[in-house]
Amino acid sequence: MMMMEGRRRGRRGSARTLLPMRSATRPLSSTVSCWYCDFKFSALNEPLFRFGRRYSRYLRVWFSMGVGFSLAAVLGVSIIILCEFARAPLVFAGKAQPGNFLSGLSILIAGLNISLPSMGYLCISSIIGVIVHELGHGLAAASEGVQVEYIAVFLAMLFPGALVAFNHTSLEVLPDMASLRIYCAGIWHNAVFCAVCTLALLLLPLILSPLYIHGESPMVLDVPSESPLYGSLSPYDVIFSLDGFRIHTAEEWKQMIAMLTEQTHLVTSGGSSGIDVEKGYCVPHSLIKQSNHVQFERNKTYCPNDLIAFASVTCLDVSKYSDGGNKNNHQNTRENIHCLDPKDVIKLKRCAHSVQIPRNGSGCLCSEVERCLKPVQLPGLGWVEITYSSLNCHNHMRSLFSDDKHSSFREKSCLQTFVFVGDLMSIAHSIHLTSYQPRWLIYSAANIPSLLEKLFTSAFHVSIVLALLNSLPLQDEAIGSVELPACRDL
Secondary structure, eight states, X not given: OOOOOOOEEOSSOOOOOSSOOSOXXXXXXXXXXXXXXXXXXXXXXXXXXXXXXXXXXXXXXXXXXXXXXXXXXXXXXXXXXXXXXXXXXXXXXXXXXXXXXXXXXXXXXXXXXXXGGGHHHHHHHHHHHHHHHHHHHXXXXXXXXXXXXXXXXXXXXXXXXXXXXXOHHHHHTOOHHHHHHHHHHHHHHHHHXXXXXXXXXXXXXXXXXXXXXXXXXXXXXXXXXXXXXXTTBOTTEEEEEETXXXXXSHHHHHHHHHHHHHHHHHHHTTOOOSSTTOOEEEEXXXXXXXXXXXXXXXXXXXXXXXXEEEEEOOOOBHHXXXXXXXXXXXXXXXXXXXXXXXXXXXXXXXXXXXXXXOTTSBOOOOOTTEEEEEEOOOTTOEEEEEEEEEHHHHHHHHHXXXXXXXXXXXXXXXXXXXXXXXXXXXXXXXXXXXXXEXXXXXXXXXXXXXXXXXXXXXXXXXXXXXXXXXXXXXXXXXXXXXXXXXXXXX
């Protein structure tokens, strides 16, 4: 979202601007039209000027650093733009790929998504970014002894913005370096604010540690009705593991799903000869007899209702799996398919699974009255066990067994497991997770860490876009111009 700010009068040039720079001879009035409206006020003029004059010595050093940063930013952006223009003919001809700058900029703009739920964050971030930007100009001007005429906020068509109007006479007598400090202050403040947002995101777990636990298990904030997990998970459920792999943060949830998706692709495509991604269950013969028997034809099975197809796994030596024997065995097991209810199967013990294979090399842990069955993984479909607990039970058991000695019992006493069969990547972003858990059962406060993370992230994107746009060399108004005919921000 582009921020628009009005033009400020520089040392030279008498062209009329949208908002006047000279001292007003009458009370400030707001402007309203079909495409533009603004609101001017001067209540902050004196406090801003007094603060700037009081700490002018330190502020000049601070904004001199901003001059160096802004000039480097303008030089860097100019070089990158020239390189991209030079590559443009080759890109259009199909002989080259777009540069990293355009790719990075597209990712940056993507962070400013304007979907309806994020509009609130974007509006607040825009207001904060503009305030930080204009505060830089105002403090820099005050430190140089330039009186602020007024502050204005405006809306030009659909683009909001703000400006600080300076006294024209005071600007004319400023040396070039002082003018540069005023001009570059906005870019400098936006860049520093980006660093502040990054630091806040890194320190947020520490700051919120008295009220929230971070990195223990991700908590569900919302399950949209269109999510494949709708009805299986509920808000404030705590996810413990995926397919037996412990999950600690919301980011690990996405990473683990991506890894399981890749493993499923290797199994279904026949590209995996090992047993590490195989999973099986020791199913009693009595349950198998009650199941429906179907045939596997052309990579398709036909199980009624909510039943899942399972195939028998012969107890082979692990070495035979590792040298390619698994693929042949996999083909043989497809002859007899059993349709079972996954809710009954996941309660049984595992067999033919890497983490449970004993060191003696045997790949089967089932007794004589059991048979090792594994789910048939069809192309594009994965099988994943999701283990979770309710936040209420989780916190209750934590309060009863707070020591590490009983941590294992505390976790297992609340755990529940269900199976998801389908496209694994479809569930990666289908639910809203947070890596924070409230220490006390105050559900209304469970969303606060997520809100802060989104706000800091959105503010970072808005500020860096605002800084980059104001670093663009625009006609004769570039920062590097010694004469500074105008001080313009986008």
